[in-house]
Amino acid sequence: MIGAFRVSLSEVDRALLQRCLDQAPRAWQDFVDRFLGLVVHVANHTAQSRGLTIDMATRDDLVADVFLTLVAGDYAVLRRFRRNSSLATYLTVVSRRVIARRLTQSAAEVSASGQSSNGQAGGEGNGHHESDISRIDDREEIQQLMMRLDSTEANVVRMYHLEGKSYDEISRAVGMSLNSVGPVLSRARDKMKNGRG
Structure with a gap:
């Protein structure tokens, strides 16, 4: 019922x-x-x-x-x-x-x-x-695409998209300034998009 x-x-x-x-x-x-x-x-x-x-x-x-x-x-x-x-x-x-x-x-x-x-x-x-950022939800796709990134970019993408960390948490974890997190994510996203073909 x-x-x-x-x-x-x-x-x-x-x-x-x-x-x-x-x-x-x-x-x-x-x-x-x-x-x-x-x-x-x-x-x-x-x-x-x-x-x-x-x-x-x-x-x-x-x-x-x-x-x-x-x-x-x-x-x-x-x-x-x-x-x-x-x-x-x-x-x-x-x-x-x-x-x-x-x-x-x-x-x-x-x-x-x-x-x-x-x-x-x-x-x-x-x-x-x-x-302009939206988190990508497909974990498998992200993990494959992350192989195209350098280690810092991959770290930032993993923390943001897979672990849900804030810019502040990421900046402290990887030792970069808060204002650098967005540009690194943008650059990484561009590489990942180009890799999707």
Whole structure:
């Protein structure tokens, strides 16, 4: 009886998901239009549940991070969806995980750089070196791609993507300045992207 209440994948969402995976014209735009409100709600709710007030720019960054995560690796996150729940439920879980990581990391960076931490996450100086970063979730793929990196880059990528460490934790662990972590990650990501072929 309990199982009867499970929300299943609707035909509309099944078709939309398939169009995205097939990279049909306008499919991604339709997907974003359909689920933008949901991701915005998750961003607001996740921040609120942590006692944080986020400004609109920060919220938009968080939402963009979620959508970047969804398209990364040829829609790898969407391809992993087992279709045994509603698409909205799956996206809520993915969005919450991406946003919670980002908020945790942003808070660590704010306090590490000595800026005021008065319950605000976001703002001008907070994540400027990280706005385009989304963690890659496929551990096997990362480990293969890391073989293309030098040891420092591989270390930084492993700590950030696989261990979920903040920029501050990474800078202390590898002995590089906080401001160097973002550029090293960017350079490593470029090498890894080029290696995907």
